[in-house]
Structures are given as structure tokens and as C-alpha cells.
Amino acid sequence: MPDDQELMKRLKKGDEEALRLLVNRHRQSILNLAYRYVGNQDDAEEVAQDVFVNLYRSASRYTPQGKLTTYMYRIAVNLSLNKIRDRKVGRYLSLHGLSERNTAGNPADETQRPDTILENKELEAVVRAALDTLPAGQRTAVILKRFNGLSYEEIAEVMECSVSAVESRLHRAKLALQKKLKAYAKNE
Amino acid sequence: MKCPIKKLSAYMDGELSGETRRAVDFHVSRCADCRMRLKRMRLSWNILDALGEAQDNPYLYTRVRSALMTRREQPRWRERVLLPVTALIALALGLFLGSLMTRHSVPVSTLAENDSYTRELETAAGSMLGDLYMELASQQLVSRGNGK
Numbered sequence: 001m002p003d004d005q006e007l008m009k010r011l012k013k014g015d016e017e018a019l020r021l022l023v024n025r026h027r028q029s030i031l032n033l034a035y036r037y038v039g040n041q042d043d044a045e046e047v048a049q050d051v052f053v054n055l056y057r058s059a060s061r062y063t064p065q066g067k068l069t070t071y072m073y074r075i076a077v078n079l080s081l082n083k084i085r086d087r088k089v090g091r092y093l094s095l096h097g098l099s100e101r102n103t104a105g106n107p108a109d110e111t112q113r114p115d116t117i118l119e120n121k122e123l124e125a126v127v128r129a130a131l132d133t134l135p136a137g138q139r140t141a142v143i144l145k146r147f148n149g150l151s152y153e154e155i156a157e158v159m160e161c162s163v164s165a166v167e168s169r170l171h172r173a174k175l176a177l178q179k180k181l182k183a184y185a186k187n188e
Numbered sequence: 189m190k191c192p193i194k195k196l197s198a199y200m201d202g203e204l205s206g207e208t209r210r211a212v213d214f215h216v217s218r219c220a221d222c223r224m225r226l227k228r229m230r231l232s233w234n235i236l237d238a239l240g241e242a243q244d245n246p247y248l249y250t251r252v253r254s255a256l257m258t259r260r261e262q263p264r265w266r267e268r269v270l271l272p273v274t275a276l277i278a279l280a281l282g283l284f285l286g287s288l289m290t291r292h293s294v295p296v297s298t299l300a301e302n303d304s305y306t307r308e309l310e311t312a313a314g315s316m317l318g319d320l321y322m323e324l325a326s327q328q329l330v331s332r333g334n335g336k
């Protein structure tokens with residue numbers, strides 16, 4: 001099997017078979033990464049699609065520095081954050097969205113029935129709400145660390161920041177999550 | 189050693205090296221508070237698992253391909269429709285701002301107030317137009333760069 005850099009070389013020349021191989025090799029990790037931001041399958045698929053469209057279009061400008069996945073994760077993070085931002089604007093513009101948000105409450109609120117055993121979906125909502133309150137930089141560091149298992153150095157590459165910035169973002173994020181999820185951590 | 193609170197997160201992630209790691213290790217082995225801090229941090233970190241994951245879509249490549257095909261068709265549409273529409277919006281906004289300025293400019297005593305108000309409006313409208321223009325320009329750049 002040709003490696004990622006080899007496939008990128010072929011993609012530069014417009015080789016669509018190389019694109020097919022790259023999509024099939026990385027689609028699951030890109031889908032998952034997007035899903036952790038956007039929270040639903042449809043939006044995650046849309047983001048993933050755009051990541052590969054973007055990869056194809058930027059192939060001619062791509063210079064092999066480090067892993068291809070770092071480059072793809074960077075695109076995926078940016079597109080996911082754009083997707084969330086657009087969705088917020090859309091929700092703000094539609095009255096329906098406004099009322100929906102008002103009645104939704106805040107599931108991450110520690111005072112809400114902490115001792116109930118939550119269904120998986122409910123716990124997922126709680127965790128999502130807690131993650132959503134984090135600033136984008138902290139959230140990205142958490143997602144890349146927790147779910148993609150990246151090292152601080154790799155996260156710094158994706159986020160184009162220093163390793164110490166990653167360290168401090170994760171430190172603050174963990175303390176914030178601990179506070180928000182305190183009530184649910186007892187059952188573990 | 190004082191409690192290395194700011195180092196605990198990196199310690200938990202196995203991201204400390206050499207001397208620092210050994211020092212934190214030693215401290216944690218003797219400090220019940222820090223062990224508790226680590227435990228709490230780990231518990232909430234583990235709960236993140238509940239976030240779940242996306243389903244695989246074996247047809248993603250087909251989607252990507254058709255997106256690439258359709259988007260190649262778009263530049264002409266943009267030039268024909270979006271440019272004139274942007275120009276129209278710009279004109280309408282200009283007229284709107286103009287009418288606002290004339291309406292508010294009469295009493296001298298409140299001029300300063302109105303002035304800053306209008307300036308705010310102008311900035312907002314300006315940045316909206318700027319965004320729209322940048323969006324259009326970048327899309328054209330992209331589609332030109334990729335038009336085959």
C-alpha cells in the first residue's frame with residue numbers, strides 16, 4: 001500500500017485513485033473528529049466531505065512537513081468550527097432556534113439530578129454541553145488529546161501554537177470539565 | 189516541593205520528562221491532596237468517552253467526488269448572479285445609511301451622540317460588505333485555481 005505522502009504526490013497530478021485511497025484510509029478518523037465538534041452524523045459527514053474536497057484542491061500547494069494527518073486534522077478542526085459558527089448564526093436568525101435554545105436548559109448544570117443513572121444519550125448530551133462551554137482552543141486540545149490520542153507536540157502542530165500553550169489549555173480545560181462533570185464522576 | 193498543581197495535567201498525560209517527571213512523581217507519592225486532584229481529573233476525563241463517535245460512511249468517496257464535480261460548475265453562476273446581487277446590496281445599504289444620517293443630524297446638542305451612533309452603523313455595514321466581498325473574492329480565487 002502506498003503511504004500518505006506518496007498518495008499526495010499522486011494527488012498533485014490529479015490522480016483520483018489516490019484521492020479514493022486517502023478518503024477510505026482516513027474517513028473514519030475525520031468523521032469522528034468532526035462528530036466530536038458538531039454532534040450529529042449529517043454535519044459530521046458534510047465536514048468530512050469538505051475536508052477531502054479541500055485536500056484535493058490544496059494538493060498542489062501541499063508541502064510534506066510532518067504527517068499528512070496533522071494537515072488533515074487542521075483542515076477538519078477549522079471546518080468543524082466554521083460549521084458550528086454558521087449553525088449558531090442560523091439559529092440566531094430563526095425564531096424557532098431561539099425558542100428551542102431557551103427551553104433546552106443546561107444539562108451540564110451540576111445541580112440537575114446528579115444521582116440518576118443517565119441513559120447513554122443523556123450522558124452524551126451532558127458531556128457535549130460541558131465541552132461546548134470551553135473556548136475553541138481548549139476544546140480542540142481536549143478533543144485531539146482525548147479522542148485522537150495526539151501528543152502535546154502533535155496537537156501544537158495541528159493548532160499552530162507552542163507546546164506550552166497546549167499544556168496550559170489542557171490544564172485549564174481539565175479543571176473546567178472537572179467542575180462541570182463533578183456530579184457525574186461519582187458513579188465511576 | 190510545593191504542590192505542582194499546574195503540572196498535574198501534563199503529568200497525567202505522560203507529557204513530563206526527566207527531572208520534572210521524577211519530582212512530580214515523588215511529590216504525588218507523598219501528597220494525598222495531589223493524589224486526590226489527579227483522581228478527580230482522571231474521572232472527569234474518562235467521562236468524555238460518553239461523547240460517542242460517528243458512524244462510518246463507506247460512500248464518502250462518492251460524495252467527495254460528486255462535490256468536486258458540482259463545484260467546478262459554480263464559478264459562472266457566481267459571476268452571473270452573486271456579483272450583481274452584492275452590488276445591489278451595497279447600493280441599498282448606502283442609501284439606507286444616507287437617509288439615517290440626514291434624519292439624525294438636526295439638533296446640534298446631540299450631534300456627538302448621533303455621530304458615534306452613525307459611525308457604529310457605518311462600521312457594521314462596512315464590515316458586512318467587506319466580509320461579503322472577501323468571501324466572494326476568495327471563492328473566485330479558489331474556483332479559478334481549481335478550474336480545469
Ligand SMILES: [Zn+2]
Pocket residue numbers: 190191192215219220221222223
Ligand atoms: Zn501536593
